[in-house]
Amino acid sequence: MALRVGVVGGGQLARMMVPAAVELGLDIRVLAEGPGMSAAIAATAEGDYHDLDTVLAFAREVDAVTFDHEHVPQDVLRGLVDAGIAVHPGPDALAVAQDKITMRQRLGELGFPVPDWAAVHDADELRAFLAEHGGRAVVKTARGGYDGKGVRVVSGAAEVEDWFAAVAETGADQALLVEELVPFTRELAQSVARRPSGEVVAWPLVETIQRDGVCAEVIAPAPASAGRLADAAESLAVGIAETLGVTGVLAVELFQTADERILVNELAMRPHNTGHWTIDGATTSQFEQHLRAVLDLPLGATGSHDPVAVMVNVLGGPADGDLAARYPAALAAFPEAKLHFYGKAPRPGRKVGHVTVTGDEVDDVVYRARAAAAHFDD
Amino acid sequence: MALRVGVVGGGQLARMMVPAAVELGLDIRVLAEGPGMSAAIAATAEGDYHDLDTVLAFAREVDAVTFDHEHVPQDVLRGLVDAGIAVHPGPDALAVAQDKITMRQRLGELGFPVPDWAAVHDADELRAFLAEHGGRAVVKTARGGYDGKGVRVVSGAAEVEDWFAAVAETGADQALLVEELVPFTRELAQSVARRPSGEVVAWPLVETIQRDGVCAEVIAPAPASAGRLADAAESLAVGIAETLGVTGVLAVELFQTADERILVNELAMRPHNTGHWTIDGATTSQFEQHLRAVLDLPLGATGSHDPVAVMVNVLGGPADGDLAARYPAALAAFPEAKLHFYGKAPRPGRKVGHVTVTGDEVDDVVYRARAAAAHFDD
Numbered sequence: 001m002a003l004r005v006g007v008v009g010g011g012q013l014a015r016m017m018v019p020a021a022v023e024l025g026l027d028i029r030v031l032a033e034g035p036g037m038s039a040a041i042a043a044t045a046e047g048d049y050h051d052l053d054t055v056l057a058f059a060r061e062v063d064a065v066t067f068d069h070e071h072v073p074q075d076v077l078r079g080l081v082d083a084g085i086a087v088h089p090g091p092d093a094l095a096v097a098q099d100k101i102t103m104r105q106r107l108g109e110l111g112f113p114v115p116d117w118a119a120v121h122d123a124d125e126l127r128a129f130l131a132e133h134g135g136r137a138v139v140k141t142a143r144g145g146y147d148g149k150g151v152r153v154v155s156g157a158a159e160v161e162d163w164f165a166a167v168a169e170t171g172a173d174q175a176l177l178v179e180e181l182v183p184f185t186r187e188l189a190q191s192v193a194r195r196p197s198g199e200v201v202a203w204p205l206v207e208t209i210q211r212d213g214v215c216a217e218v219i220a221p222a223p224a225s226a227g228r229l230a231d232a233a234e235s236l237a238v239g240i241a242e243t244l245g246v247t248g249v250l251a252v253e254l255f256q257t258a259d260e261r262i263l264v265n266e267l268a269m270r271p272h273n274t275g276h277w278t279i280d281g282a283t284t285s286q287f288e289q290h291l292r293a294v295l296d297l298p299l300g301a302t303g304s305h306d307p308v309a310v311m312v313n314v315l316g317g318p319a320d321g322d323l324a325a326r327y328p329a330a331l332a333a334f335p336e337a338k339l340h341f342y343g344k345a346p347r348p349g350r351k352v353g354h355v356t357v358t359g360d361e362v363d364d365v366v367y368r369a370r371a372a373a374a375h376f377d378d
Numbered sequence: 379m380a381l382r383v384g385v386v387g388g389g390q391l392a393r394m395m396v397p398a399a400v401e402l403g404l405d406i407r408v409l410a411e412g413p414g415m416s417a418a419i420a421a422t423a424e425g426d427y428h429d430l431d432t433v434l435a436f437a438r439e440v441d442a443v444t445f446d447h448e449h450v451p452q453d454v455l456r457g458l459v460d461a462g463i464a465v466h467p468g469p470d471a472l473a474v475a476q477d478k479i480t481m482r483q484r485l486g487e488l489g490f491p492v493p494d495w496a497a498v499h500d501a502d503e504l505r506a507f508l509a510e511h512g513g514r515a516v517v518k519t520a521r522g523g524y525d526g527k528g529v530r531v532v533s534g535a536a537e538v539e540d541w542f543a544a545v546a547e548t549g550a551d552q553a554l555l556v557e558e559l560v561p562f563t564r565e566l567a568q569s570v571a572r573r574p575s576g577e578v579v580a581w582p583l584v585e586t587i588q589r590d591g592v593c594a595e596v597i598a599p600a601p602a603s604a605g606r607l608a609d610a611a612e613s614l615a616v617g618i619a620e621t622l623g624v625t626g627v628l629a630v631e632l633f634q635t636a637d638e639r640i641l642v643n644e645l646a647m648r649p650h651n652t653g654h655w656t657i658d659g660a661t662t663s664q665f666e667q668h669l670r671a672v673l674d675l676p677l678g679a680t681g682s683h684d685p686v687a688v689m690v691n692v693l694g695g696p697a698d699g700d701l702a703a704r705y706p707a708a709l710a711a712f713p714e715a716k717l718h719f720y721g722k723a724p725r726p727g728r729k730v731g732h733v734t735v736t737g738d739e740v741d742d743v744v745y746r747a748r749a750a751a752a753h754f755d756d
Contacts, residue, residue, distance in 0.1 A: 283714055300709070338401070343405075
C-alpha cells in the first residue's frame, strides 16, 4: 500500500504538494476548509481545523499529518499527538511559528540573531520603545499576520490604536510585537528540511524582493552570496531547525545588513513562497522534500538544474478575472517559462500564481521571468 | 475559469498528466474505467469508454478531450466530433494508431520508411511471406497489443494458429500483420508534439532498450545520434505528425539499421514510455506538452536540463507487493534519483513505476538509474 500523507488546509501550498505526491506514488489527502479550495483535487474531507474530532477523524486514516498553514490550534495539535498520530511539524516547534512574540523570545534565548524587539501591551510601552529607537519602529500583531497584513511601520502609538484595542479585548497576556527598523541592504531566505530521525538538508540561499510587504520575486541563488554569507545562513537555519526540533521544511526569512550581518526576520514551518523556485529549478522541490521529511523518508538532493532560477509572483491577476485568456500570449512569448496557477480567482493583491525561469545570467533570467509574469497583470 | 481538459482512461499516462495540469492551473478530469485506477485522484466519472453516451456526458463538461490510450472505438470518437467536442488526437489520426495494418498501409503510401510487411489472412499467406523473407518473421495482431503482447517471432504458421483462429472468428476483413525481422543495431524513439493550429516541436532523439518486448530503459539523447541521425528522425516524426494531422504527443518508435537507415516500428499518439524522462530531464515534459497541445496552447521548450537523462522502468516490483518498504533504502542511496510510482499493485512484468536520473556522463547516469530502480526489484 502506498504511504499516506494528510494535509490540513486546502490552500496553494497543499495544492503544490499534490504533484510531488502523485509522482512519488504517495497517497495524499487534504482536509479542506470547504469546497473549491486550491487543493480541491486531493480533498478527501472538508471541515474545521479548530475542531479536534474533525481533524482526528481525518488523521487516523493517514501515516503522517502535516499542514498547509500554521494556524491549527495547539490543543488540536496536542490532541493528535496524544492519539498517537505522527504530526510534523509537531506542536512544540509550531508554537514558535504561531506567535511572533514567542518566536523572538525563543530565538533570542537560544542565541540566534534577531532585531531588537519588545512585547508592548499599551501605548506607553510602545512610546518608550520608539524613544529608544530613533522614533520609528515596526509593529506586528503576534498572530495571524501574513503577506504584509498585521505589519505597520509607525512613528507614534496612535497609529496602532486599533490593534491595542483588539489586544485589550482578547485578554491580559496579549501584546503587540515592536521591532527596530533594521537598516537592511536586502532580504534573503534560507530553506532547509529536516526529518524526524534527524537528517537535515539545505537549498541554496536566495534573495527575496518584497513589494508592499509581499514577496514579489525570488532570485536563486542570492547574487554575491557564495562563501561566508551562504555558510552563515545555512548554519543559522540548520541550527534553528535542530534546536526547535522542526520537521518538514523550515524557511527562515533574513535581513542582510550593511555590515554583512544576517538577522532572522520570520520563520515558516512549511513550504514557503521563497522556495517555489525549487519546483522547476532544483533536483528536489520543497514540496517533494516536505512530504519525504514528514514521512521520515531520506531527503533528496537540493542542487540546482541551472546557474540561476528566478520566481516572480502573479499578484492580483487581470481585473476581468480571466487568467486563462492570458495563457496564449505568455506561453508563446516565453516557451521556456514555467507557469504555475493555484486555481484561485483573481483579486487585487492576491497571490494567484507564479512564474519561474531558469538560465545562466541573472539579468537575463530576471527580465524573462518578469516579462512572462507581466502577461497576467491587470 | 480554468481551462478544462478531459482524459478518457484512468491509467498511468492520465495519472502523469495530473501534476502538469495542477502546476499549470488547468482543471483536469478523468473518465476512469472504475475505482482505484492509477489516475483516481482526478477521476470525476467512471464508465465504459465504448459507450458514446457515457463519453459524451463526460466530454460536454470540458474544453478538450484526450486519451490515456488508443482504444476508444471510432464510432465513439466520431460521435464526439459530431457533437462539436474538441477531440485530440482526432479520429482520423487515431485510426492509424489503432490498427497496425492500417498504420503500415498509410505510412507506406505516404512514403515513410517501414519494414517489409504484409497483411496475412491464413497460414498459406504467412508461409508465402516467410518463404520470401528467409524463413523467420514477426507476426503481430493488428489491434490491442502492447508491451510485447500480441507480438511473436515465428518460423512457421503453426506458431500463430491460435491467432488465425481468433481472426477467423471475428470476421472476413481481419488479418494478422507479418513483418520482416529488421536487422537493427538499436532501437530509437522520437517524440514530437503538434497542436491543432499547426505548431510542432520535437524533443531530443532517444535510445530505447527493450527486454522481452517491453521498454526497459531510455537514454536521452541517444548516444552518438547528433547530426544526420537526429535530423532524420526529427523530420520523419514531424512529417508523420503533419501528414496524419496528429494533435498532442506523437511517439515514433524506430529501428536503426547497420547501414544507418531508420525505419518506423510503431506509432503512439499520446505520451509514451520513451518520453517519461522529460518529466525530470526536459524544460517541458511530454505530459505538460500534451495538455498544452490538446488545448491548442503554444508549446513549450523541449531542451534538456542536463547533458544526459536515463529512465529505467520498474517492472513487476517486489513479490510481497510492498513498494513503500523499498523507498528508504532507494532514496538514501540515490538522493538525486527521481522516483515515480503509478499507484498500481506489483505483479510480474507490470510497469509499476520508473526512475529517472540526470547528469553529465552516460555510463555514470545509466549505472545510477539502474541501481536506484533495482531497489524495487523482487
